Amino acid sequence: MKRFDETSILFIEDDDADAQSVQQLLCINPKIHLTWVTSLAEGTQHSESSSFDLIITDLGLPDSKDVNVVEVLTRIWPTTPIIVLTGCHMKSLGRFAIHSGAQDYLEKGDLTRSTLAASMSYAMERHSLLQEIKQTCDELSYSNAQLKSAQSRLVQNEKLATIGHLAAGVAHEINNPLSFAKSNLGSLTKYVKNMSTFIDLQSQVVKSATDLEISKHQSNLKIDYILDDCPKLLQETIEGLERIQEIISNLKLFSREEVTKPSPTDINSCLGSTIQVALKNLQDKAEIKYDLAELPPVLCIPQQINQVFMNILLNAAQSIQGYGTITIKTWYDTAVNIRISDSGEGIPTEHLSHIFEPFYTLKQTGEGTGLGLSISHDIIQKHNGTIMVDTTVGLGTQFTITLPVQDS
């Protein structure tokens, strides 16, 4: 018989004669310690008290039969190799047992010292190889998960950089014409004021004059109406330009390419600038309601926090069928809290645990990358905050973010 190091074997066999012959073959080796039991139940009683290097079992036991024996044993001792003993000409049962988790099978009629020794060493070797493969698979799937998450971060960083770059470029381009248009309008307003004073004076003269021709022109050209409407038009145009200026400054705030270090930030103004940028996508889908409290500054990277708000707001708008409501609430207790609620379709329970996973999307192909929430989760985690979701199918979803307030 092949020499084994100290080997502890659980041997399950109810037939006395078969048990005797196996024991005779094994006990010649003093390093083999055999625990013989006659039923599966008796064997499983050793599950807590003893650990075995190998299990040899009959498949026709009084309390269990065939592959069921293997299934029970592998459940209790998942890391112990198993050899099954079958009756003569029962090769198919043996192969079936291997599919269920056994490492080898031996027909009782073929039992000799050498076949048993070969089977034992083969079973233990095969089992340790399987364990190694399993460990390698586990390592591979862990690396794969890490790779996926790194890839998603890279994609998002790239996306962010592109958006930031575009936004900064557009803001710069618009800013110049905007400045001179606004300054020209300022001068025009003064000119119109002077001209209207002058025309007023002329009107006095025209009224007292007998030349009806001038008076007729004044009426045909609607000079009185124009003089009345001019200041209103100019005022409206100035307000329009001021609005564009505000949007541009929000866009700049949103993109802030240069800011990669945390700085004390007003979360309400982050929300404001993000909503401004996303307004086109939001206002067609929902009324936006605000319930904003005074907040202390949060030490954070505002560009990243904006990105989180953007992802959540876009998801909220996309979840609303028809027209609904998005409510934004902020408050401060021991930390700064932001809650974005929507009246959308909600998230079914079976999907809820996956929504923060990279590439998990329920949207049509091409509509979502499934990265928004995984990136948001990552960003909030890096800011030592939390992000939680509460949802009811048919009623809506709310995301609550908590960000700690630290000394800057």
Ligand SMILES: Nc1ncnc2c1ncn2[C@@H]1O[C@H](COP(=O)(O)OP(=O)(O)OP(=O)(O)O)[C@@H](O)[C@H]1O
């Ligand atoms: N407010 C919400 N209401 C309903 N479902 C939501 C909501 N927010 C997220 N989900 C679900 O979670 C999934 C994952 O969201 P996530 O933002 O990560 O990816 P996405 O929106 O599908 O794609 P991406 O944001 O990358 O364009 C979404 O596909 C959607 O099914």
Ligand SMILES: [Mg+2]
């Ligand atoms: Mg999304």
